[in-house]
Amino acid sequence: AQSVTQPDARVTVSEGASLQLRCKYSYSGTPYLFWYVQYPRQGLQLLLKYYSGDPVVQGVNGFEAEFSKSNSSFHLRKASVHWSDSAVYFCVLSARDTGYQNFYFGKGTSLTVIP
């Protein structure tokens, strides 16, 4: 069965430090993978997506993610975080099963950036 695991419920980093948020997926086919960010009391915004080609994809605000088929992972990275990056980050797998496109969400990682 398809699933997404974000093993870290909460991550705290200092401003200016590098960041990695982990995501593991389970899917036997070709995955479409996404990272979304949710700021307090707002909807989800798309950060980046991967569906083929270069395994490193660039997103908005300096975020990037690397797809690894061998590790079934799609980790999100940022070289230097800013306090405004504090938010909840969701990893999402899209898979066409049961005849239509399904979206599988991780439980989210809450990021706190401290000054």
Add this chain to the structure above:
Amino acid sequence: AQTIHQWPVAEIKAVGSPLSLGCTIKGKSSPNLYWYWQATGGTLQQLFYSITVGQVESVVQLNLSASRPKDDQFILSTEKLLLSHSGFYLCAWSLEGASAETLYFGSGTRLTVL
């Protein structure tokens, strides 16, 4: 450009009262539409999806119903609210057939049931 508008922004309702939340998508023809529910601090739970007007599929049973009366409109409703309905409701759309079918979310409706 496509836009998605959810209404209302927030609601405070009494247990047992009716509810209607709405979502309108402009700039896209025949999108797939979704309702998601998010408990406070929680993950997203898909409630309904619709691929065409008049056709809605239920994913989980939460004493809620959904309808798609027009191509660009998706309505979530119930006749009797429960305390457990409190949370954040998100509408989303995607475009079938796109190279990487992507979900785009509205800004959400915060529902408090007292």
